[in-house]
Amino acid sequence: MVANVVVVAAAVVVLLTLPTAAVPRATPMAGPATGAVTGTPAPPSPSPSPDLPSADLPPPVTATPESARQVKANEAGMVPILMYHRIMKKRLASIDRTPAQVRQEMEKLARDGYVPVTAREFVTGKIDIPAGRHPVVLTFDDGHASHFALDGNGMPAKDTAVGIIYQVAKKYPGFRPVATFWVNREPFGLRDRRDQERAVQWLTSRGFEVANHTWSHPYLPGLSKAKVAEQIVRVERLLKKFGAGPSATLALPFGAMPRKRSTVQSGKWDGDRFAFKGVFLAGAQPSSSPFAKDFDWRAIQRIQSNGKKGECRKWCSQYWLEWLNKHPDKRYTADGDPGRISVPQKFRGIISSERRRQVNAY
Template sequence: MRSSAPLTQIIMLANVVVVITAVVVLLVRPDAAPTSVSLAGTATPLSTPPVTPPAQTPSPPPSPGPSPAVTLPSAELPPPVVASPEFARQVKANEAGVVPVLMYHRIQKKRLASIDRTPAQVRQEMERLARDGYVPITAHEFVTGDIRVPAGKHPVVLTFDDGHPSHFALDKAGVPLKDTAVGIIYQVAKKYPDFRPVATFWVNHQPFGLRDARAQENAVRWLASRGFEVANHTWDHPYLPGLSKKRVAEQLVRVQRMLAKYGAGTPDTLALPFGAMPRKRSTVQKGKWDGTSFAFKGVFLAGAQPSVSPFTKDYDWRAIQRVQSNGKKGECRKWCSQYWLEWLNKHPGKRYTADGDPERISVPRELRGNISPQWKQRINAY
């Protein structure tokens, strides 16, 4: 990674470019999603506000009924191994390396905003990840350190904001539509068996554009039962720095209640709308509203570089970095997925490479001091 001083200067310059771009987009294309700057000091492309599908073309309501005739790839984790220092050396394990947490929004054939991706673009990127040895894990698994990636492979966290209809819908046979996020993930997993079919969907009050409560519950249960994570993106997708502490808590608790009722458990990860951190960061970490408490283990921003390993001293669960899925044009020249995946391929020693052993944290001996004291009993240095 870059040294702190040049990186700070680059981030400041990127913020200026982002703000200028946002103004131009708003003036020229009112249908395009603008861009903002996180109060955490990072260039942060805005999340697309939730979009309700037109009444005449509703998303097919998913059903949690019998499994479809087509067998879908399993999200089952591989059996663990016992990693000795010599084994860790052989697979070049480095569990102090960085992890790309990729951020997606709408997936549609005709892009209306810079952060939209086409189905072909998403499919191409995921196939590239699979060829490069990346294995998906959920945001929950990442923040809890439950990274059970096979030895020599690299974790990647696939995240989708806003619960858009293009993320999940089933056809009449109960199979995910092929150009949705879930459909694409399963297609890539079928082609590349090591590409584990899981992802994290951060939703608002109408998950996947569904208005009917039963259809919403069916969708959430279908995903949760197959290893996907459905978690909190606030009720109305507001700009949190503009809300009182009580209003912020209400926004979070209402989603927590909904997802718990729908079978997703109690979500412990949060993606900030617009990547905007409230002035008092603890407001979104834990709290209470109307008798219901919330407490997150990971709060995610909206850009603009890979996250440090959750095992390192530099890791801050209160402000986890993500990378926008996009090409290398304009503001994405050095901030989006194509740039960073190329960079990680050129600097393999910087990325997280697993040892295949969930009980040990394997690192080259010179990186031993990077591991946080809470994990020191699990260090396997070579």
């Protein structure tokens, strides 16, 4: 909790003090904020382009105690959920990352055996990745223009989040090209509803998750229950029009939890209901396994993507990824079997009671 409070405070200060010009808005023909490309997202294809790596999950295997032992499976281990904001050639805020920094971090994840899953897949326990690999959840807040745009050839622009993910997946075939984008009222900086729909459908048809980050990114502890519900429902209505709803996950603006936590878990406004399977904070450590007894879907920890300077020396991605590499027994390692939860015998008691029939201990 202390770590998350630190991150929330820092995020509020940074985002509320940025000049208006620092957050460019895209026109229907605008590319990402870096100015690298122009063009609008194309209508979704009925199937993923053959020019792009596939997000298909691998065929399942049947895990045994011996097979789990061989790969040192530990599906009670910690999972890094990385939090990104804007991707800019010149950073304007401490939480911004450059394309080179994002690409470098993702290539390191790929080399270290991490396989991306979406936030929805994580909270529902659908971590169907190869044996011996580790899940990572790549999350992008605010639906910024630097997260997704297509170039003149109809391909993801080079220095956008989606472009970088596909570049890394092509270089490292085991790096599954999926991520979660939590959006506000203008997904990916697009103002035209048809452009927004094309963008959302392009992503969801290729395995990406587009979900709820509230309508106007307010500080939720300062709002009434009704106003919180309105902020959530308005995004749900938007995504439903695009065929992407209902959202299974919500990222809290600034990572700030309302005084009454149930306010953001489920509710209704103006006749429309919402209910999430996972509510995500802004920091500042790896999450527990979704199969563990101490996993709290109502307040899921994330890690800010950043180096090790200042407040980030112990709370951000460089520190935690190094820590997990030094403590492999603490990290989630998959058994390759989506129907079983493999753990060393000493961790059998960590698994939640409703999942114990799935335990494969060795």
